[in-house]
Amino acid sequence: MTTPRPPGTSADPSGGCRSSTRRVWLFDLDNTLHDASHAAFGPTSVAMNDYMVGELGIEPTEASRLRDFYWSRYGATLLGLVRHHGVKAAHFLAQTHRHPGLEDRLRMSHHDRAALKRLHGRKYIVTNAPRDYTLRVLAALRLADLFDGVISIEDMSMFGHLRPKPDARMFRCIAAQLKVQPSSCILVEDMRENQKAARRVGMRTVWMQRYLEGRFRGHLRGGATSGFNAGFRPREVGVHPCPSPRYVCAKIRSLQQLLTLG
Numbered sequence: 692m693t694t695p696r697p698p699g700t701s702a703d704p705s706g707g708c709r710s711s712t713r714r715v716w717l718f719d720l721d722n723t724l725h726d727a728s729h730a731a732f733g734p735t736s737v738a739m740n741d742y743m744v745g746e747l748g749i750e751p752t753e754a755s756r757l758r759d760f761y762w763s764r765y766g767a768t769l770l771g772l773v774r775h776h777g778v779k780a781a782h783f784l785a786q787t788h789r790h791p792g793l794e795d796r797l798r799m800s801h802h803d804r805a806a807l808k809r810l811h812g813r814k815y816i817v818t819n820a821p822r823d824y825t826l827r828v829l830a831a832l833r834l835a836d837l838f839d840g841v842i843s844i845e846d847m848s849m850f851g852h853l854r855p856k857p858d859a860r861m862f863r864c865i866a867a868q869l870k871v872q873p874s875s876c877i878l879v880e881d882m883r884e885n886q887k888a889a890r891r892v893g894m895r896t897v898w899m900q901r902y903l904e905g906r907f908r909g910h911l912r913g914g915a916t917s918g919f920n921a922g923f924r925p926r927e928v929g930v931h932p933c934p935s936p937r938y939v940c941a942k943i944r945s946l947q948q949l950l951t952l953g
């Protein structure tokens with residue numbers, strides 16, 4: 692794994708430490724910091740299906756079936772395409788995350804942004820999204836200056852293999868790169884699989900629930916058949932039938948609640 696880099700800059704050999712506290716916050720991006728199901732998930736889903744149809748020469752129904760299979764098996768469509776179809780990760784990510792007009796659709800809670808400013812400790816983005824997309828989101832939402840670094844999917848390789856979330860080895864590697872024990876890290880995340888893996892290596896976990904089931908917009912996003920949400924599938928956000936999985940240390944609906952965590 693490469694050294695975490697500050698948003699929009701080259702690698703930071705110091706690890707980006709700007710705070711005296713040993714607490715390290717690891718923030719997921721999509722549906723944790725912003726309403727990704729409104730801004731990006733629909734177009735991404737459609738682009739992935741189109742990519743598979745075009746590059747693999749398969750029917751749309753088979754593309755959809757394979758995406759389901761790779762998601763459930765690997766936690767990411769990309770891993771299945773790399774392992775079983777020889778797809779180049781950089782090509783796939785570039786083709787499926789173009790998102791024209793993305794900035795106009797992005798939105799987040801102003802209270803969440805204010806809470807991030809007040810939160811003590813080092814703060815990093817840890818996302819399975821590509822770096823270019825991540826930097827666009829952070830810039831548009833005026834969040835880039837609030838983080839010490841970005842760990843995107845391009846940074847999550849170990850021994851020549853992609854190891855994105857929910858790979859527990861990658862979480863352990865992140866802590867080592869940041870020169871802290873996993874127990875000093877708090878993962879703030881909307882997906883249960885990622886919390887489970889982080890907890891397994893000793894990190895604390897916070898389940899961000901603001902955007903689950905479209906609560907932020909006041910309607911269910913899973914039923915969308917047109918517009919920006921076309922093609923979006925609710926299973927991809929990690930809605931868990933159990934209200935309190937044991938690997939979840941805290942549940943929040945606002946980043947303001949992080950200010951009260953002990």
Ligand SMILES: [Mg+2]
Nearest residue numbers: 719721722881
């Ligand atoms: Mg997420």
